[in-house]
Amino acid sequence: MKTNDRSKDSITATQAAMMTAKAMIGTGILVLPQSIAKSVETPDGWLSVLLSGILAMLCGFVVVKLSQRFPGRTYYQYSQEIVGKWIGACIGAGMCLYYIFSAGYLLRVMGEVVRMYLLDKTPIVIIMLTFMGVAIYMTTAGINAIAQLIELFLPIIILIMVVFIIFSFRDFELDNLRPVLGEGFAPVLKGIKPSILSFSGFEVMLFVTAFMSEPHKAIRAIFAGIGLTAVLYTLVVAVAIGSLTVEEVQTVTWPTMSVAMNIELPGGFFERFESLFTVLWVISMFTAFVLYHYGGSLGFGQLTGKKFQLFAYLSLPLIFMIAIWPSNLNKLFKLGDYIGYASFFMFGIIPVMFLILAAVRRAQHANKRAQ
Amino acid sequence: MQISARNRSALLLIIVFPLLLAGCWDRNEIEETGIALGIGIDFPDEQEKGARPIIAMTHQFALPNQFSESTSSKVQKDYVNMSSKGPIVFDNIRELSTRSARPPNYEHLQVIVISEKAARAIDLKNVINFFLRNTETRRSIRVVLSHGKASDIFQQQKSTKTPALELRELTDNYRKTLRIPPPLTLGNMSEHLTGQSSFVMQSAASSPEGAKLSGGAVIKGTTARMIGFLSETETVGVNWLLGGNHSNGIVEGVEPNSGAMLGYEVRKITSSIQPIVQGDNISFRVKIKTTGKLREDWAFPGDAFDADFINRAEQATAAKIKQIAEKALAKTQRQYKVDVAHFGKRLSIKQPAVWKRVKDGWEERFSRMPVSIEVEVDIQEFGTRGTKRN
Numbered sequence: 001m002k003t004n005d006r007s008k009d010s011i012t013a014t015q016a017a018m019m020t021a022k023a024m025i026g027t028g029i030l031v032l033p034q035s036i037a038k039s040v041e042t043p044d045g046w047l048s049v050l051l052s053g054i055l056a057m058l059c060g061f062v063v064v065k066l067s068q069r070f071p072g073r074t075y076y077q078y079s080q081e082i083v084g085k086w087i088g089a090c091i092g093a094g095m096c097l098y099y100i101f102s103a104g105y106l107l108r109v110m111g112e113v114v115r116m117y118l119l120d121k122t123p124i125v126i127i128m129l130t131f132m133g134v135a136i137y138m139t140t141a142g143i144n145a146i147a148q149l150i151e152l153f154l155p156i157i158i159l160i161m162v163v164f165i166i167f168s169f170r171d172f173e174l175d176n177l178r179p180v181l182g183e184g185f186a187p188v189l190k191g192i193k194p195s196i197l198s199f200s201g202f203e204v205m206l207f208v209t210a211f212m213s214e215p216h217k218a219i220r221a222i223f224a225g226i227g228l229t230a231v232l233y234t235l236v237v238a239v240a241i242g243s244l245t246v247e248e249v250q251t252v253t254w255p256t257m258s259v260a261m262n263i264e265l266p267g268g269f270f271e272r273f274e275s276l277f278t279v280l281w282v283i284s285m286f287t288a289f290v291l292y293h294y295g296g297s298l299g300f301g302q303l304t305g306k307k308f309q310l311f312a313y314l315s316l317p318l319i320f321m322i323a324i325w326p327s328n329l330n331k332l333f334k335l336g337d338y339i340g341y342a343s344f345f346m347f348g349i350i351p352v353m354f355l356i357l358a359a360v361r362r363a364q365h366a367n368k369r370a371q
Numbered sequence: 372m373q374i375s376a377r378n379r380s381a382l383l384l385i386i387v388f389p390l391l392l393a394g395c396w397d398r399n400e401i402e403e404t405g406i407a408l409g410i411g412i413d414f415p416d417e418q419e420k421g422a423r424p425i426i427a428m429t430h431q432f433a434l435p436n437q438f439s440e441s442t443s444s445k446v447q448k449d450y451v452n453m454s455s456k457g458p459i460v461f462d463n464i465r466e467l468s469t470r471s472a473r474p475p476n477y478e479h480l481q482v483i484v485i486s487e488k489a490a491r492a493i494d495l496k497n498v499i500n501f502f503l504r505n506t507e508t509r510r511s512i513r514v515v516l517s518h519g520k521a522s523d524i525f526q527q528q529k530s531t532k533t534p535a536l537e538l539r540e541l542t543d544n545y546r547k548t549l550r551i552p553p554p555l556t557l558g559n560m561s562e563h564l565t566g567q568s569s570f571v572m573q574s575a576a577s578s579p580e581g582a583k584l585s586g587g588a589v590i591k592g593t594t595a596r597m598i599g600f601l602s603e604t605e606t607v608g609v610n611w612l613l614g615g616n617h618s619n620g621i622v623e624g625v626e627p628n629s630g631a632m633l634g635y636e637v638r639k640i641t642s643s644i645q646p647i648v649q650g651d652n653i654s655f656r657v658k659i660k661t662t663g664k665l666r667e668d669w670a671f672p673g674d675a676f677d678a679d680f681i682n683r684a685e686q687a688t689a690a691k692i693k694q695i696a697e698k699a700l701a702k703t704q705r706q707y708k709v710d711v712a713h714f715g716k717r718l719s720i721k722q723p724a725v726w727k728r729v730k731d732g733w734e735e736r737f738s739r740m741p742v743s744i745e746v747e748v749d750i751q752e753f754g755t756r757g758t759k760r761n
Contacts, residue, residue: 117506122396171558175716182723244558247566252503262558264511272478272509 011208013217015147018154019291020060020202020225025157025232026288027109027336028198030256030281032233033240035198037249040191043177045246046238048191053230055192056199060222062351063202067209068218069358075206076302082357091350092303095206098346099296100315101339102200103289104322107131108332110285111323117257117278128323131286132316138290139297140309143211146294150287157287158232160280164256165235167263167273171243197340198233202226203347204291207298253329293319405432405473408450409482409535411521412498414489415456426489426498427456428463429522430475431535450533452525460501477507481539483514483557484575486521487588490597495590496564503561510558513542516588516597518576526577538582542573549607549620549637552587567592568716569709569734571609574600591709593734598707601699608699611659611692612712614642622695624687626670634667635688635750644717648725654741655714659692661746665753672760675753689746696744708738 011019036045070078075095080088110131111124119127138149181188202222209218240255243262252258260274294308296315301308326332411429418424430453455466467475485498502508515538517524525534542554555572563570571587587601587609601609610620624633638661645656665675665684674680703711715733719726729736 119397120506126396175713175720178720179723182719183727245562245566248558248562251561251565258510258558261506262510262556264509 009143009211010213011143011147011211013212013214013221015151016205016208016212016218016221017224017228018150019147019208020205020222021228022150022154022157022284022287023204023291024199024201024225024229026106026201026285028233029161029236029284030109030113030254031333031336032195032198033237033249033255034252035194036191036237037241037246037255039194040187041246041250042183042187043179043241043246044181044188045191045195045241046177046234047181047188049195049234049237050230051188052192052195052199053226053233055196056202056230057223057226059348059351060202060205060226061219062355063205063347064209064218064222066351066355066358067206068215069355069362070210071215072210074210074298074302076299077210079354082354082361089303091346092299095346096296096299096303098339098342099292099299100318101322101335101342103292103296103315104319104325105332105336105339106285106289106292107319108323108326109336110282110289112329112332113254113257113278114282116254117274125324128320131282131289132320135286135290135293136312136316138286139293139312143208143294143298146287146290149290153283153287157280157284158228160277161232161236164260164263164273164277165239167265168239168243168259170264171259171262172239173242176242176245177238195233197337197344199226199229200340200343200347201229201288203343203351204295206347206351207295399476402435403473404476405430405467405471406479407431407475407477408433408479408533409484409525409538410480411484411486411517411525412460412489413486413521414492423458424492425456425458426460426463426493427454427522428460429454429525430467431525431533432471432473432475433479433533450535452522454522460498464501477502477505478509480508480512481535482542483512484517484521484524484538485514486517487519487574487597487600489521490516490588490590493596495560495595495597499557499561499564502557508557510556510561512557513539514555514557514560514572515542515584516572516574518574518585518600523577524575524582534582538575541575541582541584544584545573547619549610549622550586550603551584552601552606552609553613563590563592564595567595568713569593569598569711571601571606571703571711589703589707589709589711591707591734598709601702604695605699605702608695608697609703609711611640611696612642612657612699614640614659621666622688622691624684624691626668626683626687628683629670631668631670631673633665633669633684633687635684635748636663636666637661638663638751642712644712644714646714646718646721646725648718648722653718653725653729653736654743655717657696657712657742657744659696659744659746660749661692662749662751665750672758674758674760676757681750681753685748685750688750689748692746692748693744696746700742700744704738704740704742708734710734710737714740714742 036048040048076092079091082088107128111128114127115124138146202225205218205222209215212218236256240249240259243259244255249255257274260277263273293312297308297312300311326335407430409431413427415425415427432451432453434449434451453467453471455463457463457466464475483502489498524538545551545553551573552571569590569592571589573584574586574588575582576585586603587606589598589601591598620637622635622637624635626633640659640661642657642659645658647654647656703709710733714737
């Protein structure tokens with residue numbers, strides 16, 4: 001199995017942090033401002049995002065602590081040890097399915113955005129198939145290759161986001177973000193639900209930690225990853241609301257793209273920033289997709305004791321079917337919501353239970369040994 | 372030279388892949404697309420009774436320069452206008468396909484002109500809805516209102532420039548004069564309309580010399596319809612209330628001692644609105660601060676080296692600005708009952724609790740609220756000649 005070969009599959013703490021961030025920065029960056037504005041209804045949405053980031057760090061802390069108890073082993077392997085073979089396998093399979101569904105969702109959102117902004121007449125199926133064709137090549141290469149790809153692309157993605165935020169300031173009005181807490185703190189709490197869902201992705205650390213060459217740095221890595229994402233998300237939400245107003249953000253489908261379409265440097269020197277933005281965003285989606293795809297295939301591989309590459313190929317039709325399943329955009333967003341809820345249950349609640357169980361078990365073992 | 376099997380297959384792939392690249396669904400030949408530069412939206416007079424109202428649209432397409440100098444010495448027009456009619460915008464565009472082989476492309480659309488009649492009769496949220504949904508149309512397209520018919524704006528008069536491009540450049544001139552309101556982008560317009568806030572937009576009129584921007588048009592946020600025009604002076608007043616944006620503009624004051632005229636050039640305007648809440652009474656205090664320079668005076672000797680004279684000039688200019696701003700308020704606040712300078716927004720920021728109580732029917736309430744204006748003028752310099760006598 002892959003994990004036995006530690007010298008080959010080892011990634012640094014920086015790579016782990018980048019992977020955590022990259023797994024989170026996916027669809028959220030495009031749709032988050034809208035879902036936040038809808039549930040918060042005051043310009044304080046960015047505060048909800050910041051708070052959710054802190055909550056995500058708490059969950060991330062639990063996830064890493066749990067993984068660190070079982071060095072060199074992934075969640076799929078140690079979950080069987082904590083709750084027994086069958087329940088553990090079921091939970092592991094659930095997580096695999098979660099990754100497969102996430103990958104399918106990501107694939108479809110990518111297809112929809114490309115169809116809307118770049119290739120209007122190209123069948124969306126072709127776009128998605130091409131995307132998968134490239135992704136499988138990446139996924140089967142294993143975690144080292146994925147880590148290096150992300151190491152290469154994440155700085156570019158962050159750079160383009162920063163450029164986006166800077167350019168948007170021409171249209172940004174601070175007054176649109178005011179009054180701060182005009183209706184008290186209650187609206188901010190309402191925004192936590194949609195924003196915490198967009199932080200799902202940090203749970204890749206459940207299997208990434210096992211590959212880390214220095215697992216004791218995992219906490220730092222996950223905090224860095226979540227922190228980076230939280231800052232980026234907060235800025236994007238603030239920029240979207242600041243340049244479009246809360247009311248307008250509620251009405252647009254892809255608020256971040258609308259902000260990008262507002263961008264225009266004086267004298268027509270630089271127009272159509274959104275084209276550049278879409279292209280780089282597809283790269284961003286690609287890296288996230290590969291991570292999810294890998295996570296799912298790795299799980300199936302480890303649960304059945306076979307090579308993960310086999311499942312990487314086998315899961316492709318499933319991912320594709322999930323991607324073409326929602327018949328329209330609204331159903332697609334619904335699917336995204338369900339995936340978010342599932343992630344909250346699987347990575348917010350189960351790891352806490354596991355951590356407690358593992359601690360209890362260890363105590364029992366210690367007792368037995370003492371006797 | 373020997374080519375290994377591996378290299379041979381790689382070579383084959385390199386040859387095959389470009390073939391796949393060419394098979395593209397979304398190929399658009401530039402010669403075959405009609406690049407729309409301007410769109411005019413009119414509300415025709417001859418409406419069928421009982422039926423849904425129809426709108427008329429004018430598309431201005433760019434024509435690529437043709438090499439036809441030999442045929443005639445006449446200046447070739449580099450645009451073509453096409454008009455259509457239909458109940459909704461999309462209908463109009465589909466109608467174009469029956470007449471032009473080139474599918475319209477809106478990626479370079481510069482300006483949308485909505486006629487006064489259309490803006491008074493139709494909900495503007497619906498008029499611009501198509502453009503907001505369409506991904507080709509950028510949110511930074513300028514929107515202008517027209518006195519008279521929008522299609523007239525796109526008729527070339529004496530200028531040789533394409534009218535849509537000319538108009539687009541004019542909209543950016545708000546930096547050079549106070550007589551036109553700041554330009555309105557499609558995105559801003561939509562933001563105002565969804566937020567139900569009233570605003571002033573640029574208005575154009577056709578004249579023998581071509582399109583001309585004159586004054587502003589007031590759109591009422593709650594009804595999303597035009598409510599009236601502002602004269603040039605009233606527009607200047609609104610600009611003073613809005614502050615910011617303008618870096619240039621002239622105010623003609625009258626020096627109190629001699630009754631002589633003064634020309635003050637604006638460098639910077641900052642306007643701050645202060646809501647004052649006393650129980651149920653809400654009033655506002657507007658503080659306008661401006662710095663600039665003395666451009667011209669018709670006084671004798673008009674000694675700008677003398678601080679007293681500068682002081683008097685500052686006061687004269689301030690008095691004039693105050694008068695203009697009050698005129699603008701009288702028109703917008705009292706007559707049209709709209710809040711175009713965002714007094715409500717200020718109140719919502721400073722006193723969110725009070726705002727929650729009064730935000731329903733805000734503009735009606737606002738129209739009865741007292742507003743006081745204070746102006747502070749700071750003349751920083753007076754050019755290369757200070758006085759007319761030594």
